[in-house]
Amino acid sequence: MTVWRKSTYTGDGNNCVEVGHGVGIRDSKAPATHITLSSEAWTAFLKVVRAR
Template identity: 50%
Template structure:
């Protein structure tokens, strides 16, 4: 399933270790997430609604240590 609608992007907060994830938009408005070290590997797909919910709780500090 190749529904990627834009390039994969890595966070500007990513360090030089390359232990990162990359995110790309999908054709349906959702997001695909993959391991930056395995670009040919599988990706997780999220609907636009699920991605929006994730961003909302992340911005609210739900995942802060």
């Protein structure tokens, strides 16, 4: 079973992106589907997000 985490910036809202360790990302409004990411792709994504 995958544990999905929401960003601490989400607050009490349900309109967010969730991250599942080793699985990928998903939209909290459509939890039945997700996008699988390699660890390299996840690292590249975080690098871009942090640079903004």
